[in-house]
Structure formats: C-alpha cells, structure tokens
Amino acid sequence: MKNEVGRVSSTMLSSDESVESSFHLGGGVMSGQVKDYFFKLLVIGDVCVGKTSFVDRYVYNKEFDSTYKTTIGVDFAIKSLKWSETERIRLQLWDLSGQERFSSLTRVYYRDAIGCLLFFDLSRAETFRTLGKWKKDLDLKVHLPSGRVVPCLLIANKCDLEDRAVSEEEIDAFCSKHGLIGWIETSVKNDQNISESIRTLLTSVLEEVKKEEEPLEREKRQRNTYISLNKEIAKHYREQTSAGCCSLGGDKAEIL
Ligand SMILES: Nc1nc2c(ncn2[C@@H]2O[C@H](COP(=O)(O)OP(=O)(O)OP(=O)(O)O)[C@@H](O)[C@H]2O)c(=O)[nH]1
Numbered sequence: 001m002k003n004e005v006g007r008v009s010s011t012m013l014s015s016d017e018s019v020e021s022s023f024h025l026g027g028g029v030m031s032g033q034v035k036d037y038f039f040k041l042l043v044i045g046d047v048c049v050g051k052t053s054f055v056d057r058y059v060y061n062k063e064f065d066s067t068y069k070t071t072i073g074v075d076f077a078i079k080s081l082k083w084s085e086t087e088r089i090r091l092q093l094w095d096l097s098g099q100e101r102f103s104s105l106t107r108v109y110y111r112d113a114i115g116c117l118l119f120f121d122l123s124r125a126e127t128f129r130t131l132g133k134w135k136k137d138l139d140l141k142v143h144l145p146s147g148r149v150v151p152c153l154l155i156a157n158k159c160d161l162e163d164r165a166v167s168e169e170e171i172d173a174f175c176s177k178h179g180l181i182g183w184i185e186t187s188v189k190n191d192q193n194i195s196e197s198i199r200t201l202l203t204s205v206l207e208e209v210k211k212e213e214e215p216l217e218r219e220k221r222q223r224n225t226y227i228s229l230n231k232e233i234a235k236h237y238r239e240q241t242s243a244g245c246c247s248l249g250g251d252k253a254e255i256l
C-alpha cells in the first residue's frame with residue numbers, strides 16, 4: 001500500500017483558508033469507483049507528551065528522537081491511505097502546541113476537525129489531570145455538522161517507561177465520564193500502537209460520517225422513486241388518453 005505524505009509548514013497557517021480550499025473536509029466524494037474522504041484530525045494534549053513524535057513516526061516513519069523541540073503554534077502533516085478497495089482517506093493531522101500561550105488560538109485550529117487524538121504521558125500524572133480541560137475546550141469549540149461532539153481517542157503515550165503514574169481504572173473512569181471513544185497505550189519510542197490508534201479513531205469517524213450521509217442518501221433515493229413514479233403515472237395517462245378512454249387531457253398528464 002503506497003501512502004502519500006507531506007508536511008505543510010506552520011508559517012502557512014496565517015492563511016488557513018488556503019488549507020480549506022484544497023480539502024473539502026468531511027463527507028465522501030466519488031472519484032471513479034473510489035470514494036475519497038477528507039478528514040482533519042487534531043492532535044492535542046499537554047507539552048512534551050509526544051504528539052509531534054507520534055505524527056513524525058506515523059506520517060514520515062521517522063526514527064525515534066529523544067531530543068525535545070517544542071511545537072510553535074501548530075504544525076500539520078498530510079497522509080493519504082487506502083482504507084478499503086472502494087474507499088480512500090486523505091488525512092490532515094493538526095499537531096498543536098501544548099503550551100498555554102497558544103490556547104487562545106484553539107478555536108481557529110479546531111475548525112472543521114472531524115476527530116481528535118488526546119494525549120497524555122503515562123509517566124506524568126499532571127498531564128493526565130489536565131485532560132478534562134482539553135476535552136472541555138474541544139467540545140466547546142468544535143462539533144460535527146450534526147451537532148454531535150467529534151470522536152476523541154485518548155492516547156496514553158510513553159508506555160515503555162517503567163514508572164506509571166496513572167492506573168488503568170483512572171483512565172477508564174475518565175473515558176466514560178468524558179464520552180471518549182476509548183483509550184490506547186502507545187510508545188512512539190518502541191513504535192507500539194501508532195497506526196492502530198489512527199485506525200481506531202478513523203473507524204469511529206467513518207461511522208459518524210456515514211450516519212450523517214444516511215439522511216441525504218435516503219432523501220435522494222426517495223426523490224428518485226418519486227420521479228420514476230410520476231413518470232409511470234404520466235405514461236399511464238398518455239396511453240389512456242390516446243386510447244380515448246380518459247377524461248384527463250394529455251397536457252395534464254404531462255404536468256404530473
Ligand atoms: N520514552 C519515551 N519518550 C517519548 C515518547 N514519545 C515522545 N517522547 C519524548 O518526549 C519528548 C517530547 O516529545 P514531543 O513529541 O516533542 O512532545 P509534544 O507533545 O509534541 O510537545 P509540545 O510540542 O511542546 O506540545 C521528546 O523528548 C520525545 O523524544 C515515548 O513513547 N517514549
């Protein structure tokens with residue numbers, strides 16, 4: 001499977017419309033036999049929890065690097081993947097800085113997002129305690145077109161480290177209380193559960209998108225049935241009229 005990848009510099013963010021115009025985010029678009037989905041996913045959480053390392057590993061297959069370089073504002077990366085024989089997903093991953101000083105910009109960064117990876121560092125309890133604040137901010141500022149919250153998966157990163165500061169029970173409780181789709185342990189260092197996390201989130205995102213597409217598809221089907229029924233009725237009246245046994249005129253039948 002060949003995936004297309006690329007990075008867009010955060011300096012381009014000043015014109016965030018330029019990103020939107022090249023991506024019609026959300027529902028699928030048919031190109032030939034393949035349906036293309038364009039999804040914007042957010043990668044959020046405190047500083048130094050491993051968000052950029054995760055994106056670098058997933059998108060560029062980069063070797064793990066233990067040096068820490070904080071993200072300024074936001075960085076984004078794109079990747080295209082074959083989901084099934086008939087579906088392709090084009091992903092935009094928005095890797096946000098965990099620094100407090102950028103929190104006023106999250107409304108702009110979150111716009112049109114359709115899924116979220118919420119990160120914490122399993123070895124630092126303080127990064128777990130701030131998760132409620134991140135989730136609240138997310139739910140306040142972005143929704144699916146239906147008004148539902150965007151699917152959010154909790155990433156418990158750095159599971160390679162010996163000292164765990166948070167128990168599984170606490171993580172479970174957080175997920176049920178805050179309506180997350182679930183949580184998954186990852187280690188960017190050991191390349192553990194990286195693409196599995198994305199796949200888990202995308203499965204939920206696709207479910208949501210298909211739910212949203214359903215009423216539109218139903219309406220289209222009903223409209224087509226209605227049109228073909230009308231054609232049948234019109235044909236019937238035309239036949240009756242030309243046989244001279246119907247009181248309705250040909251014009252009237254055509255209007256139907
Ligand atoms: N042991 C271990 N270290 C990790 C793992 N993932 C990331 N790190 C290290 O954690 C540090 C922070 O990683 P980043 O990916 O830059 O963190 P970030 O969340 O993007 O931080 P900000 O951009 O400041 O918000 C780096 O030194 C990484 O090498 C992991 O799975 N295990």
Ligand SMILES: [Mg+2]
Pocket residue numbers: 051052053069070071095096097098
């Ligand atoms: Mg970063």
